[in-house]
Amino acid sequence: MGRSGTIESTAGNIDMTTSKSKPVFEYRPRRSRLGSWITAAVFFLTFAALSFSLSATTEGGGVMTPADHFAMWGLGVLGALAFLVFSRPRIRVFDHGIEVRNLGSAQVFPWEVVTGLSFPKGVPWATLELADDDEVSLMALQPTDKERALEATRTLRARIDAHRN
Numbered sequence: 001m002g003r004s005g006t007i008e009s010t011a012g013n014i015d016m017t018t019s020k021s022k023p024v025f026e027y028r029p030r031r032s033r034l035g036s037w038i039t040a041a042v043f044f045l046t047f048a049a050l051s052f053s054l055s056a057t058t059e060g061g062g063v064m065t066p067a068d069h070f071a072m073w074g075l076g077v078l079g080a081l082a083f084l085v086f087s088r089p090r091i092r093v094f095d096h097g098i099e100v101r102n103l104g105s106a107q108v109f110p111w112e113v114v115t116g117l118s119f120p121k122g123v124p125w126a127t128l129e130l131a132d133d134d135e136v137s138l139m140a141l142q143p144t145d146k147e148r149a150l151e152a153t154r155t156l157r158a159r160i161d162a163h164r165n
Helices: 031-053 066-087 147-164
Strands: 025-027 090-093 097-101 106-110 114-118 126-130 135-138
Touching: 025 147, 031 066, 090 147, 114 147
Parallel strands: none
Antiparallel strands: 025 090, 090 097, 097 106, 114 126, 126 135
8 A cells, every 4th residue: 555545446546535444354474474574674784883894995995984884784684675575465354345455565356346365276376366366466365374373264265255245
């Protein structure tokens, strides 16, 4: 969801700021979020340690300035932020539809366009099936979360079935 609160949808834009409804169900992956936070921390700490290990002069006679040290910290921050993007995926279920947030986008699909949920074998995440034979990846729903993902899949399928009938 963007800063303005508007989310792209196949049925048009839905403004979530005017909708006071709270999610009926919300799911975020646990293992991939933990992995992205750990990786981001290790990346940042590595670059911070590198900045301290740089000597005042280089082999070629160049001089390391405080700006170079701060640049190493900055690269650590940027790299850590890049890894934290992988902690974004989320699924939220509302009475009016389902919100899918993946790495770079968030979309709301009204129940009228949602036809099913599949979890193909060998695929790293679930797929939301839409009425126009389109599919949307649900990056939040991953088999690495095992029982949590299975329970979330059952809950989502029950919700989809309830709205289809």
